[in-house]
Structure formats: C-alpha cells, structure tokens
Amino acid sequence: MRCVFARIASEYSFLFSETRPLLAKSTHLDAPASTKGVGQGQVTLSYPSNPWEATRTPLQLMGWRHITLPDNSIYFYHTTLRVTTDIDLRTPNKLDAVTSYLQENSIDESFLPPEGWESWLVDSDVGKKHKHSPKPISSWVNHAEKILTFASPSLPQSREVSTAKTLDDDRTLCIVSFSRLCVQSDVGLDLEYRYWAFMESHPAHASLPPSARSDAMDALTWSYTGWFSFMPHLHFGST
C-alpha cells in the first residue's frame, strides 16, 4: 500500500508542489519555428528570441501602457516619459504623429516634464473632418500640487512673456496680463478644477493626492449638515 501511495505521490507531485510547473517544459518550443519544415516547401515562421516579447503589442514595446476604463473609454500612458494622451495610438498614423511630436520636442529642455510633473497630450484638431493626422499639444500636470497648467513648468514667467513679445502680438500680451491680474486670486481654483477634471478622465495611472479623500469627505459632511458655507479649512485651489 505504501508503494502505491509513493507512486501516486511521485506522479502527481505537481499538485502538491508550487515550485513544479503543471505543464512539463516542451523541448521543441525552444527550437526556433523558422527551422521547422525548412526545405520542404512549407511556410517558415519566426518569432522573437524572447517568447514573452511575442505577447506584447508594439505599443507596449515602445513603452506605452494602454488603459481601458470601466466605461470602455481609453487612454495611453508612457511610464518613462511621464506622458498621458487621449490620442488613440492604436491607429498607426496617430502613433507616428505622437512619436514624431515627442521626438521633435524632446530636444527642447522646456518641453520635458520636470520631476513631479507629467505632460498630457491632446489633439488640437479634434472634431475636424477629413484630417489626416493629429496635431498634439501639451499641458502639464502636477499631482502633488493638484494643478494642471498650459504653460510649461520649465519656463520661467519672464520667458513666457518674452515669447509672447517675440510673437509681436501686443494685444494678446495685454489680454493675458489683464486676465492674470483679474483672476490672480482665482488662478489656484482654476488650476485645481482643471486638475480634478483631468483625474476624473484619467483615473488609472496615478494615485490620488493624500488629502483628496478627506477633502471630499469634509465637503460631503459639511453639505449634509447644511453648514457648508462655514466649512473650515476650505483650501480648494489655495496651492
């Protein structure tokens, strides 16, 4: 009887040992497929030297993470470059447009997001009919500060103004300065509102800032009690 148990134990040892694979390693898989049937008029196949590479899409090989949200909306995130985009990179001409945009702009130091920032690429021509390829434009997101801005964080304010001057568009400069003056106190509010709109549509690649949940719970609690106007520590947009 003991011999029978020993035999069963040895035959079905994979059931008891997590270190042994369920399927025995197939030796013929190790040989390149291109060697099969060579010289017999058969179609030759080849796969990457690393079998795991075959399961990865070209997008993943380029460093892009394809994110599908519960409502089936999608977006893409590049972990190394810290770039998020809504442009559908599954379409080859859009992928080419984004890749060449990133390559062209990566020469400029002000384009690369500094530490703590990520850039968000959107198609400026979205909604236009009969267009051939997207025209990406960048915004910058800072999760720690809870802001989304259209001005590059690498550019000092003076440089931004000098850029406007070189455009020889004084009217634009006046409007920008006036609106800055008028909305100075509301700039933080606006930047933070834009940040939350971004997080709402791109919730999968970055975690919430630490105080976000407690801020939301505070707003709900004070609303429930009917004393919302007197809510202390209401620091929305103060960053």
Place this chain on the structure above:
Amino acid sequence: MFSDCLLPSARPAPPPFSQDECQELIKLLETLSEVISLNVILTLTPHAGNPNLSESQNVVHTRIVSRILMRLGKILSVYKPFRF
C-alpha cells in the same frame, strides 16, 4: 464663466450636494475605502487578492473623489466661502 471671478456672488455658498447625495456618496466612499484596504492586505498574502479587481476599485474611487471635488470647485468659483 470669466465674469464669475470678476463679480463673485455675495450670498453664502449653497451646499454643493443634496442630503441624499451626501448620504449615498459618504456610504460609497467608506465602502470603497474598506474594500481597497482589504484588497491591499490580501495582495500582501501570496496567491490571494485580485490585482485587476483592486485596480478597478481604485479607478472608481479616484473618479468619485475627483467628481466630488469638481462639483466643489464649480460652487466655489461662483460663491466665495465664509472666512473665519
């Protein structure tokens, strides 16, 4: 609106959420936080917990918190909060 920041209302801000919304959202956020923290504990245990499930719960949690704070921002752009 641009004029909202130029001419903010002097009236006190109305609550951004109705009482029913508050109750449901507070309950939902608390449940989600419990589930997420439970999943974090489970993922620390080998062969337990579902990382995909945990990720989708995080997505839902992030979306709800973001929407709450967006509503708060919209109200605050029109009404100035009372300052002590």
